[in-house]
Amino acid sequence: MADKLHHYNVKIVWTGNEGTGTASYRGYSRSHVIQGKGKQPIDGSSDPSFRGDPTRWNPEELLLASLSACHKLWYLSLCAEAGVVVVAYEDDAQGEMVEGAGGAGQFSSVVLRPKVILACGADVEKAVALHHKAHEMCFIARSVNFPVSHAPEVSVEPSA
Incomplete structure (x- = not known):
């Protein structure tokens, strides 16, 4: 192709x-x-x-949001294809930027911390493994020159 x-x-x-x-x-x-x-x-x-406005989004936050959203979109797609039913997903992503003495800086790392809730009876091991595949597929993570890691927390909703 x-x-x-x-x-x-x-x-x-x-x-x-x-x-x-x-x-x-x-x-x-x-x-x-x-x-x-x-x-x-x-x-x-x-x-x-x-000197920015703290009530507005800044480029660093938007980069972090892009990485988080890209991972989520791939993850949900892969879960749907694999028959793993996700009922809730949120991510508390964190990024670290280092500013040099001259004022220039760069991100040194990002950690995605997705909290995923699966439908009762879902395969937790498969759900965790799919985070690795989502990371490999994410367009944004593949485009940056700093490490992007993930520390997922996967649980199953209580049975009714």
């Missing part, structure tokens, strides 16, 4: 000009809006450590 090429487009609009543009480092807001055709806009900013 030939490789498929997928294209993605987003528009970032800076909304932080407070009258003087970037005339000074402290004279502008880091606020922006992430837009996409037919989608709800997302209010963004920089991390509060970098």
Whole structure:
């Protein structure tokens, strides 16, 4: 099968000009809006450590959310194909970024912590193993240059 090429487009609009543009480092807001055709806009900013608005999503959080969502989507798909019925899924993902002396930085690691509840009678071993396969398949995790690990917690719902 030939490789498929997928294209993605987003528009970032800076909304932080407070009258003087970037005339000074402290004279502008880091606020922006992430837009996409037919989608709800997302209010963004920089991390509060970098003069950002703590009520808006920052790029680091969005990267972490992308990794978590990608893993979840693959995991649920693989479970459906394998006959493992998932009834609930949430992830408390954590990422670590190292900032160097000059201000540049990079993520050093991400840990996904999915909490999965399976339907009564589901195969827990198979459900745990499918996290490894989801990790291998996740487009976003395969695209980053830092380790992404997962520490799943899988349980079975109580019988009725």
